[in-house]
Amino acid sequence: MLMDTPDETLAQAANGGDRAAFATLVGRHYDRILGLAFRLTGNRTEAEDLAQDICAALPAKLRQFRAEARFTTWLYRIVVNATHDLRRRQATRARAADGWGDWEIARQDEIATEREAQDWLAAAMARLSPELRDTVALVLGEEMTQAEAGAVLGVSEGTIAWRMSEVKKRLRAMAAEEAK
Amino acid sequence: MTDDRDPLDLLKAGLKAAPPPPDPAARARALALAMENFDRLQDSTEAARPKEDRPPQAGFLNGVRSMLNFLTTRPALAATTSVAALIVGVAVLLPVAQKLPVAPGQPPLATPAAAPQPPLPEASSLAQAAPPAPDTPVATGTVEVPYPAPAEAAPKVVVDMPEAEAAAPAADATLDYLAEASPRLRREAPAGGAEILPEVVAAPSVEPMALPQLDPNTEAYATAEANPVKVTAEEPVSTFSTDVDTASYALVRSTLNLGVMPTPDQVRVEEMVNYFPYAYPAPEAGQAFRTTVSVMPTPWNEGTRLVTIGLQGALPAIADRPPLNLVFLIDTSGSMEDPMKLGLLKQSLALMLPELRPDDQVALVAYAGSAGEVLPPTRAAEKDKILAALDSLAAGGSTAGAEGIELAYKVAAGMTAQGEVSRVLLATDGDFNVGLSDPAALETFIARKRDEGIYLSVLGFGRGNLDDATMQALAQNGNGTASYIDTLAEARKVLVDQLSGALFPIADDVKVQVEWNPAQVAEYRLIGYETRALKREDFNNDKVDAGEIGAGLQVTAIYEITAPGSKALKNDPLRYGAAPAADGTADELGFLRLRWKAPGASESQLTETAITGREQATDDTRFAAAIAGFGQILQDSVYLGDWGWDQAIALALDARGDDPFGYRIEAVNLMRLAQSLDR
Numbered sequence: 001m002l003m004d005t006p007d008e009t010l011a012q013a014a015n016g017g018d019r020a021a022f023a024t025l026v027g028r029h030y031d032r033i034l035g036l037a038f039r040l041t042g043n044r045t046e047a048e049d050l051a052q053d054i055c056a057a058l059p060a061k062l063r064q065f066r067a068e069a070r071f072t073t074w075l076y077r078i079v080v081n082a083t084h085d086l087r088r089r090q091a092t093r094a095r096a097a098d099g100w101g102d103w104e105i106a107r108q109d110e111i112a113t114e115r116e117a118q119d120w121l122a123a124a125m126a127r128l129s130p131e132l133r134d135t136v137a138l139v140l141g142e143e144m145t146q147a148e149a150g151a152v153l154g155v156s157e158g159t160i161a162w163r164m165s166e167v168k169k170r171l172r173a174m175a176a177e178e179a180k
Numbered sequence: 181m182t183d184d185r186d187p188l189d190l191l192k193a194g195l196k197a198a199p200p201p202p203d204p205a206a207r208a209r210a211l212a213l214a215m216e217n218f219d220r221l222q223d224s225t226e227a228a229r230p231k232e233d234r235p236p237q238a239g240f241l242n243g244v245r246s247m248l249n250f251l252t253t254r255p256a257l258a259a260t261t262s263v264a265a266l267i268v269g270v271a272v273l274l275p276v277a278q279k280l281p282v283a284p285g286q287p288p289l290a291t292p293a294a295a296p297q298p299p300l301p302e303a304s305s306l307a308q309a310a311p312p313a314p315d316t317p318v319a320t321g322t323v324e325v326p327y328p329a330p331a332e333a334a335p336k337v338v339v340d341m342p343e344a345e346a347a348a349p350a351a352d353a354t355l356d357y358l359a360e361a362s363p364r365l366r367r368e369a370p371a372g373g374a375e376i377l378p379e380v381v382a383a384p385s386v387e388p389m390a391l392p393q394l395d396p397n398t399e400a401y402a403t404a405e406a407n408p409v410k411v412t413a414e415e416p417v418s419t420f421s422t423d424v425d426t427a428s429y430a431l432v433r434s435t436l437n438l439g440v441m442p443t444p445d446q447v448r449v450e451e452m453v454n455y456f457p458y459a460y461p462a463p464e465a466g467q468a469f470r471t472t473v474s475v476m477p478t479p480w481n482e483g484t485r486l487v488t489i490g491l492q493g494a495l496p497a498i499a500d501r502p503p504l505n506l507v508f509l510i511d512t513s514g515s516m517e518d519p520m521k522l523g524l525l526k527q528s529l530a531l532m533l534p535e536l537r538p539d540d541q542v543a544l545v546a547y548a549g550s551a552g553e554v555l556p557p558t559r560a561a562e563k564d565k566i567l568a569a570l571d572s573l574a575a576g577g578s579t580a581g582a583e584g585i586e587l588a589y590k591v592a593a594g595m596t597a598q599g600e601v602s603r604v605l606l607a608t609d610g611d612f613n614v615g616l617s618d619p620a621a622l623e624t625f626i627a628r629k630r631d632e633g634i635y636l637s638v639l640g641f642g643r644g645n646l647d648d649a650t651m652q653a654l655a656q657n658g659n660g661t662a663s664y665i666d667t668l669a670e671a672r673k674v675l676v677d678q679l680s681g682a683l684f685p686i687a688d689d690v691k692v693q694v695e696w697n698p699a700q701v702a703e704y705r706l707i708g709y710e711t712r713a714l715k716r717e718d719f720n721n722d723k724v725d726a727g728e729i730g731a732g733l734q735v736t737a738i739y740e741i742t743a744p745g746s747k748a749l750k751n752d753p754l755r756y757g758a759a760p761a762a763d764g765t766a767d768e769l770g771f772l773r774l775r776w777k778a779p780g781a782s783e784s785q786l787t788e789t790a791i792t793g794r795e796q797a798t799d800d801t802r803f804a805a806a807i808a809g810f811g812q813i814l815q816d817s818v819y820l821g822d823w824g825w826d827q828a829i830a831l832a833l834d835a836r837g838d839d840p841f842g843y844r845i846e847a848v849n850l851m852r853l854a855q856s857l858d859r
Contacts, residue, residue, distance in 0.1 A: 006794070015482070022218050026211055034199065038200065052206065052210040055210040056210070057217075058217075067831075068479055068834060070802070120194065124190075140188065171187030171191060
């Protein structure tokens, strides 16, 4: 019965103290949390750490969940915010290179027969600013509409549209460079 | 990159493939951590947030678990047997205390309940704050002992109590009784004596139906006081007639755009909700309509849920619709002299003409001073002739509404051939004061014509004179819709987009009846539909008139339901309530019955659907909830708590989904406007 209960109902029951509802909810969404964390950071270890931190904080966070947003939108927002916190911490630790950049550097050390597409992805993501990276992770990676992505990132639909056109521009520039 | 695909597609493909499969060990670790923190949180905040809005079937175990937590904390372990004994005492006494009328300041029954406090002050406060001690090996031994003790002792003692005799004749009734008593015990035992007293005193003093006092504004509801919360055990069946009108929303919009807050009597929540198109699935072939049910947490009350019932009318092939006979009955009284009234009316009708088929017929009847036929029945193909007649209309004189309606019906009857649809469209600012001695006689007249197959719809124009109540009454009796047209855009929505829906009935006398399951729903409240309530027995009575549904139209109704044991309950549970049904239907929230007649038929058909509570909510239902919230804020509803404009706007924005016509964003902007006006 819990398996087909909507997220929002489960969240409400979990807030009321229903352990099974909470277990179902977090079990249902772990993969989604990890997937987005990875798309945002490009680093497996960081993504796993983020997912674990989010799971650990979820019982307390869930209390703030109101039925105003769809549960998944709300959850995505938490993942994005956690990633931003992580970036801030990394910045204060003066680690210039962030996730996708690290990944690319690591890749280059690896055997050259690694799939070319993955290298291209890392290079492309490393080139985008954090805002643009968040946007493509949601719009392309999670296949959200621009309105949904805007709701998660707390910006207007128009901003998302503008960012996506910006991404396109940069990718074209990159492709032009490579063609030379 | 030599690939000539769109770089965005490449990026998308890469990102889709990027995340590595989750590592089972990392996943298990994260989930275990989540559960650990969940348990810790339940324990530390127990007193602040009682867990009574859990599903009722879990109530008993919930109590037991809380007892376990309570007993396994270290201070409690130091005082094992005495604590167990005290808990038995509380379990027995509290249910009795709830039932007796204890006056405030007379706490004899509360005193024994408060007794645990003196011997165990640290234990009760620490039980809330201390983390659970599952790692203590002693705990396992202690857990086993006290658990059966209260569980077995309580029913035995209850049987002996004289006050409880009626409640405990059957064994299962006693168990239910105990299940009810346990959450109380759990809530009050660790909370300490100081909090118990008001709880116990307050409980019996709540009148059934006692609601927070209504704002004086709501007294303006002449015919439609907001639906109260009903107790399922007393009144399990809710019956109402469908309402596809949208006039109230346009009225609210027009009032807000004038910079004035609408008064509560201008707000009919169901008409606001029904204004918006929702993506309900279409009916299957041969069916007149299809129902869609969804269940979601209530935005304004975390202890309740919203059950949204959507009806989607079938859209018959427009191509083979029968020819349409329209009689426009146009109010040309002096009060219509206004570009926003007669001017807008002319523009609106001109917009509608191209939507008609060449074979459709149009007639114009004007009424002012004396009624007269301005344009005899004319084929829609002769557009110029109709437009010229429209242009010649001028306002002047007083309103002779009744005379005009009689003439319009006579014209309509003359136009109707076999198998054709006729409808009178009354366009007015609602001023029916002159020449009408008896409004009830007019309604009867319209109802009789309805039975002869001529329907009436009402288009309201302009402000200042608008007689909303008369418009509603006439349209309801005429099996039609009442629309309020405040802008040309609204005229387009009503007369062009919804032409087929407004003019072609697919089902008559559509009645909705929901029977709630008292085992799952202790209280319910129908939001809106106050003017459409039906008696329970009217549901099966085909003689009783109800709303019609036009081609492709939608009707949405929202119930707010409260589970038994929820802290959001407004009324105390009945002590002698019937035992809930124990068969396979015990899990259902309720049962939805629909009755309707095919147009012109006298026998009704019945459809039945169970509401399981697992129907998913969509953006559509969440948007409908936001609009229901909007309407209730305007009505100063007492059910919203501190939920207000910010939350309604956030919910509507988040759930606006696909909004090709911009209706939904318009509603958000109206909410923003209302928020500013409300300050």
